[in-house]
Amino acid sequence: MIDLYYWTTPNGHKVTMFLEEAGLPYALKPVNIxxxxxxxxxFLRIAPNNRIPAMVDHAPAGGGAPVSLFESGAILLYLAEKTGRFIPAGTHGRAEVLQWLFWQMGGLGPMAGQNHHFVQYAPEQIPYAIDRYVKETNRLYGVLDRRLADRAFVAGPDYSIADMAIYPWIVPHERQRQNLDEHPNLKRWFGAVAERPATRAAYARAQAINQQPTMSEEAKAIMFGQTAANTRR
Structure with missing residues (x-):
């Protein structure tokens, strides 16, 4: 059994998408951020960076003590290796998946996250910051659109953890001020991933946990006011 410490964010959705695809038994442990x-x-004993998702695998491959992990990319890679699914065994295919997984972790996620912050949550509208991150998000959409011009999925012909990592960050494209019609290859891929039964199941789980994913002023203060001095331990 896997315990998934989770909230209804793009990084949380990545892992439920994998677990639903693989049919692994898991228990959701909501962490209301x-x-x-x-x-x-x-929670901090499992996730010292005080971020979701985090996971405890009580039945790791080969047996032994439970394995705990934080960081969504690390969790996806662990699960792919545990199951032997959604990452190729060969060197070249594996390299393709990993580079696009890390592209999401190091580029699309952080840049779209800053987009979300300055467009939706910042207490004042800062035109330079909004323009900076909306444009960078657009650039990354363009990178992805070109990548998908001649292949079904991000890393090639087969669905992989790279697709699972990227898709949840494209879901809020309208809030990121992006138009998928400008990126036809990305739009085609987005629709294909959205229609997968496991994707639908993962997002249904999210809806059951958090039907109103709006952010109160109290929540903003908690999430955006963290420092080393005021983070509770």
Whole structure:
């Protein structure tokens, strides 16, 4: 059994998408980041960076003690290796998946995250910051659109953890001020991933947990006011 410590964010969706695709048994452990539950001592023992998702695998391959992990990319790679699915065994195919997984982790996720912050959540509209991150998000959409011009999925003909990592960050494209009609290859891929039964199941789980994913002023203060001095341990 896998315990998934989760909230309804793009990084959380990545892991439920994998678990639904693979049919692995798992239990969702909601961590309401708007209420500060990510600072609880029990969670910090698993996720010292006080971010979701985090995971405990009580039945790791080969047996032994449970394995705990934080960081969504590390979790996806671990699960792919555990199951032997959604990452090729060959050197070249594996390299393709990994580079696009890390592209999401190091580029699309952080840049779209800053886009979300300055467009939706910042207490004041800062035109330079909004323009900077909306444009960079657009550039990354363009990179992805070109990549998908001659292949079904991001790393090639087969669906992989790279697709699972990227898709949830494209879901809020309208809030990122992006138009998928400008990126036809990306739009085609996005529709194909959205229609997968596992994708639908993963997002249904999210809806059951958090039907109103709006952010209160209290939640903003908790999430955007963290420093080394005021983060609870």
């Amino acid at each position: 708007g209420k500060g539950e990510q600072f609880e001592p029990d």
